[in-house]
Amino acid sequence: MASLDLVNIQKSYGSVQILHDVSIALKDGEFLVLVGPSGCGKSTLMNIIAGLEEPTGGMLKLGGNVITNVAPAARDISMVFQSYALYPNMTVAQNIQFPLEMRKVDKSVRAERVKSVAKLLQIEHLLERKPRQLSGGQRQRVAIGRALAREPQLYLFDEPLSNLDAQLRLDMRTEIKKLHQRLKSTIVYVTHDQIEAMTLATRIAVMKGGIVQQLGTPYEVYNRPANTFVAGFMGSPRMNLAKARVVDEAGSIALEFKNGNAQKIVLPLAEQFAYLKPYMGQEVIAGIRPETINLPTAHMEHKEMQRSFNSKIEVTEPTGAETLAILNFGGYEFTATLDPDIALSVGKEMQFTVDITKLVCFDVNSETLIA
Amino acid sequence: MDKSLLSRVGRLALYLILIISAFAFIMPVYVMVVNSLKPLDEIRSGDLLALPIAWTVEPWLMAWSKSQIGVEATGLKPYFINSFLLVIPSVVLSTLIGALNGYILTQFKFKFADALFAAMLFSVFIPFQIVLIPMAKTLGFLGLAGTVKGLVFVNTIYGIGFTTLFFRNYYAAFPNELVRSARMDGAGFFGVLHRILLPNSAPIIVVTVIWQFTNIWNEFLFGASFSDYTSFPLTVALNNLVSASTGVKEYNVHFAGAFIAAIPTLVVYLVSGKYFVRGLMAGSVKG
Numbered sequence: 001m002a003s004l005d006l007v008n009i010q011k012s013y014g015s016v017q018i019l020h021d022v023s024i025a026l027k028d029g030e031f032l033v034l035v036g037p038s039g040c041g042k043s044t045l046m047n048i049i050a051g052l053e054e055p056t057g058g059m060l061k062l063g064g065n066v067i068t069n070v071a072p073a074a075r076d077i078s079m080v081f082q083s084y085a086l087y088p089n090m091t092v093a094q095n096i097q098f099p100l101e102m103r104k105v106d107k108s109v110r111a112e113r114v115k116s117v118a119k120l121l122q123i124e125h126l127l128e129r130k131p132r133q134l135s136g137g138q139r140q141r142v143a144i145g146r147a148l149a150r151e152p153q154l155y156l157f158d159e160p161l162s163n164l165d166a167q168l169r170l171d172m173r174t175e176i177k178k179l180h181q182r183l184k185s186t187i188v189y190v191t192h193d194q195i196e197a198m199t200l201a202t203r204i205a206v207m208k209g210g211i212v213q214q215l216g217t218p219y220e221v222y223n224r225p226a227n228t229f230v231a232g233f234m235g236s237p238r239m240n241l242a243k244a245r246v247v248d249e250a251g252s253i254a255l256e257f258k259n260g261n262a263q264k265i266v267l268p269l270a271e272q273f274a275y276l277k278p279y280m281g282q283e284v285i286a287g288i289r290p291e292t293i294n295l296p297t298a299h300m301e302h303k304e305m306q307r308s309f310n311s312k313i314e315v316t317e318p319t320g321a322e323t324l325a326i327l328n329f330g331g332y333e334f335t336a337t338l339d340p341d342i343a344l345s346v347g348k349e350m351q352f353t354v355d356i357t358k359l360v361c362f363d364v365n366s367e368t369l370i371a
Numbered sequence: 372m373d374k375s376l377l378s379r380v381g382r383l384a385l386y387l388i389l390i391i392s393a394f395a396f397i398m399p400v401y402v403m404v405v406n407s408l409k410p411l412d413e414i415r416s417g418d419l420l421a422l423p424i425a426w427t428v429e430p431w432l433m434a435w436s437k438s439q440i441g442v443e444a445t446g447l448k449p450y451f452i453n454s455f456l457l458v459i460p461s462v463v464l465s466t467l468i469g470a471l472n473g474y475i476l477t478q479f480k481f482k483f484a485d486a487l488f489a490a491m492l493f494s495v496f497i498p499f500q501i502v503l504i505p506m507a508k509t510l511g512f513l514g515l516a517g518t519v520k521g522l523v524f525v526n527t528i529y530g531i532g533f534t535t536l537f538f539r540n541y542y543a544a545f546p547n548e549l550v551r552s553a554r555m556d557g558a559g560f561f562g563v564l565h566r567i568l569l570p571n572s573a574p575i576i577v578v579t580v581i582w583q584f585t586n587i588w589n590e591f592l593f594g595a596s597f598s599d600y601t602s603f604p605l606t607v608a609l610n611n612l613v614s615a616s617t618g619v620k621e622y623n624v625h626f627a628g629a630f631i632a633a634i635p636t637l638v639v640y641l642v643s644g645k646y647f648v649r650g651l652m653a654g655s656v657k658g
Binding site for chain 2: 050051052073075085088089099103146
């Protein structure tokens, strides 16, 4: 296992710039998830790490050694592909030992390695089968097994769960996480699914337009999103983003929400929002997570941070575990995740509370976090 | 009109057409076989469609080993062997080169790959006659004129256009991730071809082999132009047998000879025809 350093990686096809100056330093044993919408450059970045594509600029280091111009096979990196890429003409055992065979590893060592990998992934009974005789989940395990057999310094996973059905995807996600905890390996994982990113990563790189928008722990990315793109991309349902004016409400800073002719909503803020003072009288973009909006109850947590407001429920969407309510929040549509056991009446104005502890504000022009 | 009656009439017409077509294809074969098993005077006396009265295999033996073709009365046997010596290396070489070309044209992104492929496709459309003189010069220069090796050379070169077309299109649809995976697993240039591409190319290999085998086996013009008495392929020998100007025309021997010449392609087709059709369809249906 080793550290991975990406230094100012750039990639362009002709005049089209795919990656702009990507720099990420990954410590030994980290699980980095590259997440972003399609076309954000995450797969290109992974292919560059793998050596399947050459960067037009920048440097790659694995375990301190520069590998920018090293052939893919010589990089000591293995990869699990989206389609699993199992060789259809070989049995499971032959598939798993293929990378070892190519490296001229001794036959007895190969057999030993196949055995231990198969045991780890519980595919011992499948070793003599051909890939076409396996289910999706089994193929996935074999693909992971083939990557493990080499014991490389770095693992790459390219959207490995996207071809599985929903239930299996959750199971395999847990297994990959367990595997990482057991092997303490360095992993780079590409996905477009923000929940996968949140659950698996020790660090997340959110990408868009070939630029790393934010690199941080899942907690940081979720709670302190660097800009409105990250704020909207991470989390489901999405964070509510709305323009608000910074005003002085009886000597303390407050946010005033008013869109069109709607009844305005004013949220007085707390001491920790002093950084908004320079914006007094100006507009900012406020971000409020749906789960911070609740119905008032007698025993609320950190009461001093709860602000109440009145709002009309426009639509409710029960999901079973929770109910999503679309509220008219000072003329903006806000989503709130509410307790499913409380009867809600659509079209009626009700009192809600919002916990401002995790409220974030973004600059209107640059759309970056104000901190 | 009753609908079921209508469909029954349609079905009947369909079968009728199929039977007539099948008959049209099988008739010449029938004529060849029955007449090759008759003595000559039975043919001369008339009915080509009649079964032999006095069955005989003598025409077959004549055609195979006794009739006068070259300087000596050797029959078709040595030329039959020539054709095999010519066809087998030509088919193997042109198929392998086609696979290699297809691999390079699809798996390596380089400039002008498509232009290069288009240029190679030209060879598919060039009529044989155009290349005769340049090829004669080339063979002379290489010292291969009038030899089986020379014919192998010509047929291999001429086949590359077709085999490249087949393999290039097959590999263009080949899952790219398999090749990438193999490269990361440590397979080199030939490793990928040998361990990943070729073992998964059975349908297109069958198509290519049948195509090349039939074409080269039946090829006449190059054989007639670039070979001599020692290196005639079977097609040329058959022509010499049939068009020999001396003596009576031994039609029964000619029929037998023609049938002998057709046997190998027939066998290849019967053995692998199923795969041939499957291979031609391979790109269109996801397997």
